[in-house]
Amino acid sequence: MKIEIESREENKLLNRIEVRYRAIHAKEKTPSREEARNQIAANLQVPKELVIIDYQKSKFGKNYTEGYAKIYKTKEEAMALEPDFLLIRNGLKSKEGDQNAKA
Incomplete structure (x- = not known):
């Protein structure tokens, strides 16, 4: 798999x-979020835990996947700004068991 950066904007x-x-x-198969995070981190020379994959989309019959990622300056900023579901999908936060669901 090879990742090409199409656009890069500073927010x-x-x-x-x-x-x-x-x-x-x-x-090859569609890359996982983990594989994409590793490649983007290597390309941009940043630690992997600062990269958040927002989405990836593949079209049927195409050999590429388009995606959108955010790279934060610190892990604390990522944890404060990103919604929990994205942190869980990117492996920065563990999914907590819902113990009080059937109380």
């Missing part, structure tokens, strides 16, 4: 970099 208000990318995966 000064939220203190992050927003990246649109294309993951080319000819004759």
